[in-house]
Amino acid sequence: MNNITRRTALKLVGSAPVAAAMAWTPAEAEQANARMQQAQRTAARQGTPFKPKFFTAHEYATVAVLADLIMPKDERSGSATDAGVPAFMDFMMTDVPARQTAMRGGLALIDRLCERRFNNKPFVNCTDAERRQLLDDIAFPAKATPQTRHAVAFFSSFRDLTASGFWTTKMGIEDLGYQGNEFVQEWEGCPEAALKKLGVSYEGD
Amino acid sequence: MQIIRQPKVYDVCIVGSGAGGGMAAKVLAEAGAEVLLLEAGPLWDSEKDSKMMAWPYDSPRRGASTPTKPFGEFDGCIGGWEIEGEPYTQAPGTTFDWWRARMLGGRTNHWGRISLRFGPYDFKRRSIDGLGDDWPISYDDLKPYYDKVDALVGIFGTKEGLPNEPDGVFLPPPKPRCYELMIKQAADKLKITCIPSRLSILTRPLNGRAACHYCGQCGRGCATHSNFSSPSVLLPPALATGKLKIQPNAMAREVLTDENGLATGVSYVNTQDRREYEVRARIVVLAASACESARLLLNSKSPRFPNGVANGSGVVGKYLTDSTGLSVGGYMPKMANSVPHNEDGIGGMHLYMPWWLDNKKLDFPRGYHIEIGGGRHQPGYGILGGIERMNGTGGYGKTLKDDYRKYYASTVSFSGRGEMVPNENCYCEIDPRVVDTYGIPVLRFHWKFTDYEYKQAKHMQDTFREIIHEMGGTPTSQMPSPEQGYGIAAGGRIIHEAGTTRMGDDPKASVVNKYCQAHEVKNLFIADGGPFVSNADKNITWSILALSMRTSEYIAQERGRGTI
Numbered sequence: 204m205n206n207i208t209r210r211t212a213l214k215l216v217g218s219a220p221v222a223a224a225m226a227w228t229p230a231e232a233e234q235a236n237a238r239m240q241q242a243q244r245t246a247a248r249q250g251t252p253f254k255p256k257f258f259t260a261h262e263y264a265t266v267a268v269l270a271d272l273i274m275p276k277d278e279r280s281g282s283a284t285d286a287g288v289p290a291f292m293d294f295m296m297t298d299v300p301a302r303q304t305a306m307r308g309g310l311a312l313i314d315r316l317c318e319r320r321f322n323n324k325p326f327v328n329c330t331d332a333e334r335r336q337l338l339d340d341i342a343f344p345a346k347a348t349p350q351t352r353h354a355v356a357f358f359s360s361f362r363d364l365t366a367s368g369f370w371t372t373k374m375g376i377e378d379l380g381y382q383g384n385e386f387v388q389e390w391e392g393c394p395e396a397a398l399k400k401l402g403v404s405y406e407g408d
Numbered sequence: 409m410q411i412i413r414q415p416k417v418y419d420v421c422i423v424g425s426g427a428g429g430g431m432a433a434k435v436l437a438e439a440g441a442e443v444l445l446l447e448a449g450p451l452w453d454s455e456k457d458s459k460m461m462a463w464p465y466d467s468p469r470r471g472a473s474t475p476t477k478p479f480g481e482f483d484g485c486i487g488g489w490e491i492e493g494e495p496y497t498q499a500p501g502t503t504f505d506w507w508r509a510r511m512l513g514g515r516t517n518h519w520g521r522i523s524l525r526f527g528p529y530d531f532k533r534r535s536i537d538g539l540g541d542d543w544p545i546s547y548d549d550l551k552p553y554y555d556k557v558d559a560l561v562g563i564f565g566t567k568e569g570l571p572n573e574p575d576g577v578f579l580p581p582p583k584p585r586c587y588e589l590m591i592k593q594a595a596d597k598l599k600i601t602c603i604p605s606r607l608s609i610l611t612r613p614l615n616g617r618a619a620c621h622y623c624g625q626c627g628r629g630c631a632t633h634s635n636f637s638s639p640s641v642l643l644p645p646a647l648a649t650g651k652l653k654i655q656p657n658a659m660a661r662e663v664l665t666d667e668n669g670l671a672t673g674v675s676y677v678n679t680q681d682r683r684e685y686e687v688r689a690r691i692v693v694l695a696a697s698a699c700e701s702a703r704l705l706l707n708s709k710s711p712r713f714p715n716g717v718a719n720g721s722g723v724v725g726k727y728l729t730d731s732t733g734l735s736v737g738g739y740m741p742k743m744a745n746s747v748p749h750n751e752d753g754i755g756g757m758h759l760y761m762p763w764w765l766d767n768k769k770l771d772f773p774r775g776y777h778i779e780i781g782g783g784r785h786q787p788g789y790g791i792l793g794g795i796e797r798m799n800g801t802g803g804y805g806k807t808l809k810d811d812y813r814k815y816y817a818s819t820v821s822f823s824g825r826g827e828m829v830p831n832e833n834c835y836c837e838i839d840p841r842v843v844d845t846y847g848i849p850v851l852r853f854h855w856k857f858t859d860y861e862y863k864q865a866k867h868m869q870d871t872f873r874e875i876i877h878e879m880g881g882t883p884t885s886q887m888p889s890p891e892q893g894y895g896i897a898a899g900g901r902i903i904h905e906a907g908t909t910r911m912g913d914d915p916k917a918s919v920v921n922k923y924c925q926a927h928e929v930k931n932l933f934i935a936d937g938g939p940f941v942s943n944a945d946k947n948i949t950w951s952i953l954a955l956s957m958r959t960s961e962y963i964a965q966e967r968g969r970g971t972i
Contacts, residue, residue: 273804279813294468342804344796359802363793366812370787371464371471379816380748384461384786387622390611390753392583397747403589
């Protein structure tokens with residue numbers, strides 16, 4: 204992996220951390236992450252879905268649909284589920300248990316709103332058009348009403364978590380065009396094309 | 409359980425391995441003293457343990473914070489404002505958040521490397537504006553030590569000849585980033601001084617340490633020792649003398665004294681097995697951080713020192729200061745859809761704005777400097793949060809995804825870091841009832857800003873919003889109200905505590921003398937931010953280093969003369 208190669212180039216020696224507070228080494232984390240992804244791929248091939256530790260099956264299905272509505276696949280990159288966002292969210296709920304109530308309650312609220320509007324159907328059972336009708340009401344904070352403001356607050360938070368889970372993947376990072384996290388011998392400053400675009404220059408250049 | 413009394417008598421026992429303690433260990437070990445360095449936390453090696461160059465997707469939480477890593481799991485500092493088993497309390501009406509680092513090197517593992525000398529005015533504020541007190545020393549007393557610290561540690565910057573921002577011994581600074589040039593353009597128009605920053609990051613190899621490779625991750629701890637931390641720069645030469653012993657996992661309990669009122673050593677608890685130790689030393693140097701050292705003094709009670717050792721003045725814990733601070737972000741339409749390139753640079757700003765105004769013409773007495781940020785950051789947990797503040801609507805779907813791409817790397821931020829006037833309502837004392845998990849009585853904090861600080865905070869807000877406007881951008885937050893203190897950060901949030909064991913010529917009004925030697929206990933010294941009489945509009949680490957070097961050379965000299 205690129206990461207190990209860079210570290211080797213910098214003559215780093217991976218070893219078990221001395222401090223008890225450090226939960227993992229980079230090598231261990233990479234292994235764990237790779238194993239998890241491998242397990243997911245194997246499970247997908249075998250037709251066994253990823254088993255969330257926090258979300259119920261129904262919640263997990265809801266999360267997947269909601270996240271993909273927020274972050275769909277397009278010409279530049281895949282969808283939220285392509286990026287593993289639901290599994291990331293499940294992990295975050297176990298990592299920070301204080302977040303669980305807001306997430307569980309928010310998903311329940313989404314279902315209740317849908318059941319009232321759309322003939323007793325929870326979110327996952329609604330049509331695409333019906334789901335979008337709901338999102339049109341809760342995805343825009345400026346449009347919040349006293350009736351929708353809690354759902355609006357939940358959705359804003361869920362959208363943020365989707366962004367965190369999506370843009371920190373390899374796919375998301377490439378989509379953003381982030382370049383960096385590498386060894387740079389000499390710092391060159393702002394490239395010519397960027398200087399021109401911003402209308403700035405280095406004095407005396 | 410029995411107290412383990414170790415027979416060896418060290419020449420010096422130092423409590424704390426951060427900037428002050430590390431410097432004291434180096435200077436004193438190199439001067440031939442047998443030194444024991446106690447560190448409350450575990451050992452940590454940036455070469456092996458740093459998360460430098462990790463990608464967010466290497467971790468299932470993508471860099472999010474954990475209980476021992478409030479700044480994110482990749483951050484180089486183990487610790488936090490809340491530590492299990494180590495509570496502190498606050499007087500009613502007080503909000504003060506107290507950061508503790510718990511690792512070898514302390515806060516120097518993750519600090520911002522902003523290395524600003526105090527200027528001549530900073531030592532003589534009372535003479536200038538009648539508030540607070542003057543230091544018993546001047547810039548001229550400390551200048552030779554600043555020069556030596558610059559040469560030892562390495563710092564980049566430019567000579568500017570500004571009256572209260574003394575020039576140092578500088579390595580060349582890195583060229584500004586794209587958005588930093590935009591900020592400078594606006595600052596120049598508004599006549600705000602904007603110059604290359606001064607950070608202790610090597611742009612050239614120095615003293616066997618490699619130059620920076622511009623990954624922008626100084627805060628994670630540098631695996632190539634290209635930035636300053638105590639373990640990267642101070643401890644290796646100290647250990648090379650063969651005269652330094654480092655004892656990790658050692659939580660100091662109190663300073664031990666004898667019937668003559670001299671320090672005889674330190675008692676500590678081993679945090680791993682909870683056994684008690686007493687170590688003997690001819691000289692004790694406290695560098696546990698300003699409030700922690702004050703706590704040690706206050707907890708070291710005896711018939712001779714009923715209010716804590718070296719506290720006959722009653723001043724220990726008083727005149728607590730922290731930097732004033734607040735931040736404002738701005739979205740810049742000009743920066744949307746920017747040209748992709750590697751903008752990491754060094755781990756911090758390449759330009760900054762030192763205090764540029766005359767307080768005599770303003771309604772507040774002390775100044776602040778401005779730190780800048782923004783641009784193409786490595787994605788991490790929390791990226792592009794609050795998109796509704798940037799695109800003005802929120803949304804979902806393809807249009808949202810395109811908005812994320814557009815707004816990525818299109819924001820800048822301004823953070824003010826200013827000087828407060830020490831006041832009688834800001835202090836720490838021992839809580840009368842609460843102890844920590846080791847049975848050590850904890851601190852109780854009192855804190856109150858005054859109008860001096862609130863008006864300064866309003867000025868920060870107004871200035872940052874003016875710069876953002878001049879740049880053609882929009883602030884990403886509303887102007888806070890006076891009731892919100894104009895957004896000023898709570899005491900302790902900036903993590904620059906100082907003043908709790910202040911120096912002075914008068915033993916009735918100070919704890920230590922101009923050599924940071926306790927007035928009442930001549931073999932007890934303090935080498936962290938506690939002795940500071942004022943905190944200046946400058947982060948205090950560089951001055952901690954210079955002062956500790958001066959104090960330690962004095963100790964070595966007096967040892968040689970046999971006076972202590």
